Amino acid sequence: MGIPAASRRRPSEGAGVVPKVRVVLRLGELGLVATEAVDAGQAILLLDGVLSPTPTRESVQIGPALHVGIPPELPAADRQRRYLWRFLNHSCQPSARVVGDLVVAIDRVEAGGDVTFDYQTTEIELSNPFQCQCGHCGGAWIRGFRHLSAEEQLRRAPWLADHLRRAMPVGEG
């Protein structure tokens, strides 16, 4: 309750995190790679932007009914420069996970390594489901955590965002 329809994010301990990524074009898709080696558990970048109780095509869920998105009035060039996290691709074998409003390395990511996360570890329900092209899952439909089988939910347990872990007991989906 009490979350305005759109509000600037509050300051957090992650505010000083310098992004360790850059945007690359690979096989026709924009994505992020690490600009330096990042150890397991270290922050890679901050999910900053506009907070909303409802998801959008680009938003990432960071809390119960709390989604971080990009200010809609922003010119395209500024979106790319300012909100690098918008280029985080989904993978079913991700290199990073979302902890609070930070993107954190799961295992050590080498410089130039892909930075991806599993959208189904933050989103209960995707606003725009899509067929996965991560190369690990054989083209699964990515629709959100609640659509996964109990087995698939359990496999993701170590990387689940806190809000999702609390909102939906693993294995009961």
Ligand SMILES: [Zn+2]
């Ligand atoms: Zn996949």
